[in-house]
Amino acid sequence: MRYDELEVASLLNGEYDTKSCYLEIHPGAGGTEACDWASMLFRMYSMFCEKNGYTYKIIDEQKGDEAGLKSITILIEGYFPYGYFKGETGVHRLVRISPFDSNARRHTSFASVSVVPAIDDTIDIDIKESDLKVDVYHSSGAGGQSVNTSNSAVRITHLPTKTVVTCQIERSQNRNKDIAMQMLKSKLYAMEKAKKDKEKSDLKGDIVDINFGSQIRNYVLEPYKLVKDVRTNYETSNASKVLDGDILPFMECFLKNKRGN
DSSP, rough: HHHHHHHHHHHSSSSTTTTTTTEEEEEEOOOOOOOOHHHHHHHHHHHHHHHOOOEEEEEEEOOOSSEEEEEEEEEESSSSSSHHHHHGGGGEEEEEEEEOOOOEEEEEEEEEEEEEEEEOOOOOOOOOOOGGEEEOOOOOOOTTTGGGOOOOOOEEEETTTTEEEEEEEOHHHHHHHHHHHHHHHHHHHHHHHHTTTTTTTTTTTTTTTOTTTTTEEEEEEEOOEEEEEEETTTHHHHHHHHHHTHHHHHHHHHHHHHHHH
């Protein structure tokens, strides 16, 4: 193992760093352009997983009306998943000539990424049934036609915190509900942990409140090419490579930067 690999490995010592994680992507305002940006981010993360030995499973997926994604949630498993992906939480900003603009004008799009560790059943989270609103509906994601024959998809809203989770990957409504409850527990646990330990927690508060005015990373494709992380100042002009999943340098730089803070 190289020295720099050992250095990064030494930084993966957070309480949740070994955990699998849920990664969610939501487009900002902007219609089709923003939805397309969300799908580009999903492609970036899925390609990173494939190139670096991670596996991912689509838990919920909502297609855009014309193109792209309205939202997507995936479960990532592998080597220190939360440890590596936690730095992706925040707002990602894209500047490019929109393929959906007949006048070929430059557009700016935003999408938020949220990453929380997958909490296992050994951690007890008290959730009252009276605090939950459960809705069922026809699946519309990657489950296939067989999924769509019944109301198998599940949406759970935790009323006190207004936290919403959805799952439609399984054919069984009960199984989707179980997975959705597991996601809800993970989110509520992460929120409570962040609230109690804001100063030293690796989670902090940014998984709860995503502000579209404060992006963490800029992806500029026009009039020049540059991807820059505004937290660490790490940048590269090879934007195509980044969008093809080459984001490990950004992840490692974030971990090293966290140590210096």
